[in-house]
Amino acid sequence: MFSAAVRISAAGIRTAVRSRPCFTAPLAVRCYSHAKPETDEEFDARWVTYFSKPDIDAWELRKGMNTLIGYDLVPEPKILDSALRACRRLNDLASAIRILEAVRDKSGPHKDIYPYVIQELQPTLRELGISTPEELGLDKL
Amino acid sequence: MSLPKPVMRGLLAKRLRFHLPIAFTLSLIVAAAFKFTVTEPRKQAYADFYKQYDAMKEFNAMREAGIFESVRPSGE
Numbered sequence: 001m002f003s004a005a006v007r008i009s010a011a012g013i014r015t016a017v018r019s020r021p022c023f024t025a026p027l028a029v030r031c032y033s034h035a036k037p038e039t040d041e042e043f044d045a046r047w048v049t050y051f052s053k054p055d056i057d058a059w060e061l062r063k064g065m066n067t068l069i070g071y072d073l074v075p076e077p078k079i080l081d082s083a084l085r086a087c088r089r090l091n092d093l094a095s096a097i098r099i100l101e102a103v104r105d106k107s108g109p110h111k112d113i114y115p116y117v118i119q120e121l122q123p124t125l126r127e128l129g130i131s132t133p134e135e136l137g138l139d140k141l
Numbered sequence: 142m143s144l145p146k147p148v149m150r151g152l153l154a155k156r157l158r159f160h161l162p163i164a165f166t167l168s169l170i171v172a173a174a175f176k177f178t179v180t181e182p183r184k185q186a187y188a189d190f191y192k193q194y195d196a197m198k199e200f201n202a203m204r205e206a207g208i209f210e211s212v213r214p215s216g217e
Binding site for chain 2: 073
């Protein structure tokens with residue numbers, strides 16, 4: 001939240017001076033660093049790689065997911081696919097379903113995001129045998 | 142039936158960019174409104190009261206009412 005506010009105030013003050021990626025990057029990019037801001041594709045690729053580690057352990061999975069959920073974005077389907085496969089390697093069905101619940105929560109009021117993500121993940125969900133929270137009735141209070 | 146890809150990044154930033162200026166402006170307006178409808182009239186009321194305030198007259202009225210212990214009413 002604070003990083004988003006910092007980014008907006010920074011962008012508002014410095015848009016004339018600094019480059020565009022500073023304004024649209026999802027992370028707390030410090031506008032006075034000379035490092036090239038990471039593009040969305042690089043960000044996604046980094047996270048796909050993180051979850052693709054063959055011997056990822058349960059802690060790393062949880063840490064990765066918690067960090068990812070902290071960002072101001074809904075994870076791309078390809079990142080989620082990599083995370084779900086990591087859950088499969090760890091025999092962790094509960095985390096797999098929890099990831100889907102987290103995507104729904106992250107979308108907040110934007111109700112079009114979750115159906116899209118589920119649509120994109122359908123092949124993976126079928127292949128890995130993961131039920132959605134809706135199929136299990138876990139979306140009702 | 143295939144759903145188009147929605148915007149998935151920067152949703153909080155977009156919301157804040159919209160709501161924060163409004164929040165700050167509204168807060169300032171409320172503060173200004175309170176200042177000019179409550180605190181300024183109150184300060185003026187005190188100033189008006191004390192402009193014509195005669196401390197000795199009020200003291201003597203209290204003295205005659207017998208509420209002091211250090212001075213008795215003038216009759217006694």
